Amino acid sequence: xxxxxxxxxxLVPLSAVFSLAFQGYWAWTTVVLVFGIVPILEIIxxxxxxxxxxxxxxxxxxxxFFDWLLYVNVLFLYGIVGWYLYALAxxxxxxxxWVGRTLSTGIVVGxxxxxxAHELGHRNSVxxxxxxxxxxxxxxxxxxxxxxxxxxxxNVATDLDPASARKGDYVYAxxxxxxxxxxxxxxxLERERLEKKGDSIWQWDNAMVRFSTYQIVWLAGVYAVFxxxxxxxxxxxxxxxxxxxxxxxYLEHYGLxxxxxxxxxxxxxxxxxxxxxxxxxxxxxxxxxxxxxxxxYKSTRKYQVLRHVDVSPxxxxxxxxxxxxxxxxxxxxxxxxKHLTQYS
Numbered sequence: 001x002x003x004x005x006x007x008x009x010x011l012v013p014l015s016a017v018f019s020l021a022f023q024g025y026w027a028w029t030t031v032v033l034v035f036g037i038v039p040i041l042e043i044i045x046x047x048x049x050x051x052x053x054x055x056x057x058x059x060x061x062x063x064x065f066f067d068w069l070l071y072v073n074v075l076f077l078y079g080i081v082g083w084y085l086y087a088l089a090x091x092x093x094x095x096x097x098w099v100g101r102t103l104s105t106g107i108v109v110g111x112x113x114x115x116x117a118h119e120l121g122h123r124n125s126v127x128x129x130x131x132x133x134x135x136x137x138x139x140x141x142x143x144x145x146x147x148x149x150x151x152x153x154x155n156v157a158t159d160l161d162p163a164s165a166r167k168g169d170y171v172y173a174x175x176x177x178x179x180x181x182x183x184x185x186x187x188x189l190e191r192e193r194l195e196k197k198g199d200s201i202w203q204w205d206n207a208m209v210r211f212s213t214y215q216i217v218w219l220a221g222v223y224a225v226f227x228x229x230x231x232x233x234x235x236x237x238x239x240x241x242x243x244x245x246x247x248x249x250y251l252e253h254y255g256l257x258x259x260x261x262x263x264x265x266x267x268x269x270x271x272x273x274x275x276x277x278x279x280x281x282x283x284x285x286x287x288x289x290x291x292x293x294x295x296x297y298k299s300t301r302k303y304q305v306l307r308h309v310d311v312s313p314x315x316x317x318x319x320x321x322x323x324x325x326x327x328x329x330x331x332x333x334x335x336x337x338k339h340l341t342q343y344s
Contacts, residue, residue, distance in 0.1 A: 020084060030103070047277055057305050061305050111286070129199045139241040248323065277315045286319060293309050
């Protein structure tokens with residue numbers, strides 16, 4: 001019965017339903033939940049280092065309940081984004097309300113969309129991988145499927161990876177480097193793959209050509225149905241989702257670096273190269289994304305069996321709280337650099 005706890009992840013999209021259905025301060029429901037209530041709960045609630053017993057890992061990995069919990073997010077994602085665009089184009093409300101609704105919808109794009117797509121994109125199932133690409137579409141971030149799997153996981157915790165923050169990086173500068181660098185890296189990875197086959201990069205087999213086309217078609221469709229307001233809303237919600245993802249990227253590997261060996265290669269990725277959090281509430285809402293060291297050790301390991309690793313660096317706060325702190329660089333540096341000395 002304790003596995004039912006992951007249903008609580010649906011509180012994020014359900015809170016967005018409230019933000020769209022009601023007037024006034026309700027527009028900010030998701031923002032208040034994720035960055036107000038959750039951080040408080042993570043301070044109060046105990047952390048848990050409990051792992052699935054090794055002999056039960058295979059069995060637990062194959063329980064379909066955990067997969068369906070992810071799949072339902074496709075309905076939440078497109079339902080909420082569609083409702084938001086319709087309400088923006090044809091509804092009423094003040095500027096303050098629409099800022100709240102845009103942030104709430106963007107958080108859904110980042111959590112139900114990009115975060116769940118991240119989990120599904122690492123799996124070998126064609127269905128899961130296609131769902132991942134579909135869920136990245138409202139974020140206009142389908143290149144993440146290429147760059148994250150084939151770039152980030154190879155180059156993590158090195159200067160070759162735009163998504164691994166260096167010590168002293170300001171999160172605002174990191175956003176630009178990671179977004180632009182990740183997009184360029186995805187094109188480079190596809191170009192390298194096709195050139196090895198002797199093929200031109202300007203063809204449908206290039207995932208970046210396909211993704212760029214899908215995203216243009218998506219935006220064109222939004223404009224055709226919801227007009228200029230809808231298009232602006234789609235871009236704004238996507239931007240919120242992207243920046244939420246990139247802020248999480250920032251804190252996941254902040255200041256951690258793999259050693260370069262005399263051979264010129266980097267040491268293998270170990271649990272020392274990702275920051276983790278065992279704060280229970282954030283773990284549930286993000287489908288165990290916070291157990292990030294084990295994810296990098298074995299990226300195909302499903303979220304319900306990701307493990308706590310004793311030697312992995314531990315964030316002093318949960319992910320939602322850490323996101324807020326990172327937006328105040330002097331405070332972030334003051335807290336994190338003390339912890340970083342153990343792992344430098």
